[in-house]
Amino acid sequence: MTDFSNDENTIESTSMLHKIKAILKNEIVSFIIGLFLIMFALYLLIPYLSFFITGGADQSILDSASSDLNSTDNGIKNMGGARGAQLAYWLINNSFGVASIFIIAFLGAAGIRMMKVRKLNMWRWFFGCTMLLLWFSLFFGYFFYEAYQDSFIYLGGLHGYNVSLWIESQIGTGGILLLFIISALYILIFFNKKYINKIRDFFSGKYIPNIKRKKKDKSDNSVDEADDSDEFEDENQTKEENNTDKEATLNENDSLEMELNTSADEESLELSKSDKDKIELVIEEKVEEIIEQSLPKGTTQGPKESSKSQDKDAEPAFEVEAAKDDLYRGSLDQPYNPKLDLEGFKFPTLDLMKHFENNDPNVNMEEQNMNKNKIISTLRSFDIEITSIKATVGPTVTLYEITPAQGVRISKIRNLEDDIALSLAALGIRIIAPIPGKGTIGIEVPNENPKVVSGQSIIGSKKFQTCNYELPVAFGKTITNEVFVVDLCKMPHILVAGATGQGKSVGLNTMITSLLYKKHPAELKFVLIDPKKVEFSIYSAIKHHYLAQLPDAEEPIITDVTKVVQTLNSVCVEMDARYDLLKAAKVRNIKEYNEKFINRQLNPEKGHKYMPYIVVVIDEFGDLIMTAGKEIELPIARIAQLARAVGIHMVIATQRPTTNIITGTIKANFPARVAFRVSSMTDSRTILDRPGANQLIGKGDMLYLQGSDPIRVQCAFIDTPEVENITKYIAQQQGYTTPFYLPEYTSEESRAAMGEVDPARLDPLFEDAARMIVIHQQGSTSLIQRKFSIGYNRAGRIMDQLEKMGIVGPSEGSKARQVFCQDEMELDQRLNN
Numbered sequence: 001m002t003d004f005s006n007d008e009n010t011i012e013s014t015s016m017l018h019k020i021k022a023i024l025k026n027e028i029v030s031f032i033i034g035l036f037l038i039m040f041a042l043y044l045l046i047p048y049l050s051f052f053i054t055g056g057a058d059q060s061i062l063d064s065a066s067s068d069l070n071s072t073d074n075g076i077k078n079m080g081g082a083r084g085a086q087l088a089y090w091l092i093n094n095s096f097g098v099a100s101i102f103i104i105a106f107l108g109a110a111g112i113r114m115m116k117v118r119k120l121n122m123w124r125w126f127f128g129c130t131m132l133l134l135w136f137s138l139f140f141g142y143f144f145y146e147a148y149q150d151s152f153i154y155l156g157g158l159h160g161y162n163v164s165l166w167i168e169s170q171i172g173t174g175g176i177l178l179l180f181i182i183s184a185l186y187i188l189i190f191f192n193k194k195y196i197n198k199i200r201d202f203f204s205g206k207y208i209p210n211i212k213r214k215k216k217d218k219s220d221n222s223v224d225e226a227d228d229s230d231e232f233e234d235e236n237q238t239k240e241e242n243n244t245d246k247e248a249t250l251n252e253n254d255s256l257e258m259e260l261n262t263s264a265d266e267e268s269l270e271l272s273k274s275d276k277d278k279i280e281l282v283i284e285e286k287v288e289e290i291i292e293q294s295l296p297k298g299t300t301q302g303p304k305e306s307s308k309s310q311d312k313d314a315e316p317a318f319e320v321e322a323a324k325d326d327l328y329r330g331s332l333d334q335p336y337n338p339k340l341d342l343e344g345f346k347f348p349t350l351d352l353m354k355h356f357e358n359n360d361p362n363v364n365m366e367e368q369n370m371n372k373n374k375i376i377s378t379l380r381s382f383d384i385e386i387t388s389i390k391a392t393v394g395p396t397v398t399l400y401e402i403t404p405a406q407g408v409r410i411s412k413i414r415n416l417e418d419d420i421a422l423s424l425a426a427l428g429i430r431i432i433a434p435i436p437g438k439g440t441i442g443i444e445v446p447n448e449n450p451k452v453v454s455g456q457s458i459i460g461s462k463k464f465q466t467c468n469y470e471l472p473v474a475f476g477k478t479i480t481n482e483v484f485v486v487d488l489c490k491m492p493h494i495l496v497a498g499a500t501g502q503g504k505s506v507g508l509n510t511m512i513t514s515l516l517y518k519k520h521p522a523e524l525k526f527v528l529i530d531p532k533k534v535e536f537s538i539y540s541a542i543k544h545h546y547l548a549q550l551p552d553a554e555e556p557i558i559t560d561v562t563k564v565v566q567t568l569n570s571v572c573v574e575m576d577a578r579y580d581l582l583k584a585a586k587v588r589n590i591k592e593y594n595e596k597f598i599n600r601q602l603n604p605e606k607g608h609k610y611m612p613y614i615v616v617v618i619d620e621f622g623d624l625i626m627t628a629g630k631e632i633e634l635p636i637a638r639i640a641q642l643a644r645a646v647g648i649h650m651v652i653a654t655q656r657p658t659t660n661i662i663t664g665t666i667k668a669n670f671p672a673r674v675a676f677r678v679s680s681m682t683d684s685r686t687i688l689d690r691p692g693a694n695q696l697i698g699k700g701d702m703l704y705l706q707g708s709d710p711i712r713v714q715c716a717f718i719d720t721p722e723v724e725n726i727t728k729y730i731a732q733q734q735g736y737t738t739p740f741y742l743p744e745y746t747s748e749e750s751r752a753a754m755g756e757v758d759p760a761r762l763d764p765l766f767e768d769a770a771r772m773i774v775i776h777q778q779g780s781t782s783l784i785q786r787k788f789s790i791g792y793n794r795a796g797r798i799m800d801q802l803e804k805m806g807i808v809g810p811s812e813g814s815k816a817r818q819v820f821c822q823d824e825m826e827l828d829q830r831l832n833n
């Protein structure tokens with residue numbers, strides 16, 4: 001008979017383990033335990049510290065069998081009370097000595113982690129603290145055991161004393177000394193990999209010449225040289241001190257090195273490279289100085305100069321390291337990892353999308369031959385001879401490339417578009433005459449059985465997966481069955497138009513989805529605006545991962561027109577703020593800025609932060625223009641004109657591509673256009689500046705235009721349930737505690753209603769602007785804008801504040817405002833009041 005009892009026990013204990021794990025994962029339970037651990041660690045710290053002062057006096061009471069610790073009159077002096085004294089005694093004397101502090105540190109760290117105050121790597125903390133605990137305990141136990149004789153403290157504790165004695169008895173004094181050295185080196189390497197290179201250098205003898213030269217210098221007995229040598233030593237010492245200081249600051253900035261977590265390992269390549277560079281530079285510098293020192297004084301100049309000129313390449317690198325870039329260096333050892341907060345984030349998998357069986361373009365030869373014959377006979381009936389015809393079968397459309405016989409005018413074929421369409425009895429015929437870059441004419445004919453281009457085939461394609469665009473957007477497949485991917489960063493904004501039911505919403509979903517498959521939540525935020533209220537609601541599930549909203553917004557998807565105006569203006573404020581940061585960082589675009597930030601060259605205390613890309617997607621933009629007009633158009637135009645460099649991009653879609661909706665300003669600022677089928681040639685002209693969109697066949701058949709010639713693409717079909725699967729997959733993972741908050745925007749009216757100006761909320765440029773206005777005696781917003789290189793919104797805000805403070809008068813239309821302060825003295829008086 002088989003005994004299942006053991007198996008049952010194992011199953012029971014595993015399920016028990018799972019239950020405990022689940023309970024610990026519960027946010028509240030974890031928080032409570034974390035808080036308890038921190039409090040306990042703090043409590044332990046009190047008797048631990050107190051022990052060094054009161055331990056001697058308390059020892060006799062603790063050791064005495066007759067003393068009653070439960071009594072209030074127990075005579076214990078330790079600030080942690082009787083139990084604290086016992087704990088401290090046990091921790092220090094009975095176990096690990098003073099090194100027990102690492103137990104307390106670990107408890108504190110565990111508490112911080114469980115409370116989610118900081119994301120500490122607990123395994124690293126565990127191993128780090130354990131190693132330090134054992135090493136210091138053994139070290140003190142071994143080297144300070146004589147100090148036990150007449151002290152109440154066992155610096156290494158019983159563990160340190162007994163274990164070190166045992167080790168010595170086994171491997172001898174030499175053995176234990178070597179063991180101390182080697183384990184100390186391992187611990188150093190554990191905390192910072194750069195010690196590997198230092199140790200390597202030590203063993204390769206790189207530090208030996210240093211000592212030899214010093215000895216040689218001394219043996220020369222020259223006073224001057226001896227002085228120099230001292231100087232050199234001093235310098236080296238100072239340098240080393242500086243280095244240590246620097247490292248200390250670097251480490252401090254990073255809190256503990258222990259915080260390095262496994263994901264940082266991904267960047268270990270870069271890390272070790274930068275470390276190597278640093279070490280090489282220091283060594284180079286030292287060698288230079290050694291050469292200088294080893295030469296007689298008079299000759300010092302020459303080699304120094306020549307070595308400098310030889311090392312021209314190395315010099316700037318050294319300067320970079322010592323550069324006073326905002327006096328902020330941050331930790332160069334460990335680049336900032338923007339994804340650290342959600343380091344376990346998993347990108348959606350391909351199986352969340354539908355798989356279409358018959359996805360391959362199968363060529364129906366009968367259909368092809370029939371079309372070919374029809375084209376030839378139609379052209380012949382109009383006296384047009386061709387020399388060759390070639391067909392390329394796409395997912396929904398086949399392109400017939402014809403080479404006309406000599407002497408045939410292209411315009412003649414172009415004019416026959418309708419006749420050819422009639423004779424082929426097909427909708428959606430488009431004639432491209434000539435095909436750019438080729439000496440042929442293209443006739444696009446819809447296939448009888450169009451294929452659906454699945455989202456899976458596009459997102460899973462090698463082209464999309466391997467592309468390294470900043471914001472890759474996969475639209476679908478071209479007529480030659482190539483996956484069509486573009487970089488939203490380069491576009492930099494897209495205008496989408498198409499009559500109702502032609503695939504616009506599916507197109508927007510495809511764009512958003514492709515970004516979700518490629519960008520981490522730390523790198524990208526969406527502002528989703530949907531006046532129809534139904535299209536984007538599926539995305540509200542991922543608000544803690546990918547969505548940006550106003551701090552007071554109730555819904556992450558913006559549907560209300562007044563909120564849309566506010567949100568777009570707030571994006572403008574964010575844009576201005578980002579420009580200010582870019583200016584302070586002396587970089588030209590978001591990419592350079594983020595690179596600098598990742599390399600810790602920008603000080604977060606000065607407001608610098610990692611900037612995620614922001615993609616603003618507006619569905620039914622026509623509706624908004626109809627209801628809010630200029631109020632909507634102005635911020636859109638501003639964002640479109642300026643936001644590219646700061647990583648803000650827009651996708652706006654409309655059903656009604658009419659000139660009162662797609663105005664000149666909008667058109668001029670949206671160089672990339674996507675046209676689904678529209679109902680008239682005029683609409684096509686509005687969106688693409690040419691006909692063509694009216695000849696599309698619908699269902700995701702689209703023309704993409706950027707530059708001169710439109711490209712026909714069959715948009716991938718990503719249905720709502722697929723998007724739901726994807727958002728669910730993302731939503732179930734850990735997200736940020738809040739959505740990404742856009743800066744607050746105060747509209748003109750609400751500002752006017754605000755009344756008194758709160759001095760704490762005055763713009764930082766307020767005083768400078770006031771002085772400038774008083775000096776010029778001209779209350780003009782554009783003057784502020786120009787002089788301080790700031791945006792219109794900010795300048796307007798400063799002007800409002802000046803008005804509230806009684807420095808300038810109210811707005812007088814196009815005229816400059818009246819200035820009420822005659823000179824700076826009067827202004828100072830008013831400001832002081």
Ligand SMILES: Nc1ncnc2c1ncn2[C@@H]1O[C@H](COP(=O)(O)OP(=O)(O)OP(=O)(O)O)[C@@H](O)[C@H]1O
Pocket residue numbers: 452453498499500501502503504505506507655699700701714715716717718
């Ligand atoms: N790329 C595509 N491939 C195949 N079918 C598509 C594609 N895009 C859209 N369709 C079909 O067209 C229908 C309408 O598409 P969609 O909802 O995107 O239209 P729309 O232009 O957004 O319409 P509206 O402006 O009214 O919202 C879809 O339900 C789908 O059946």
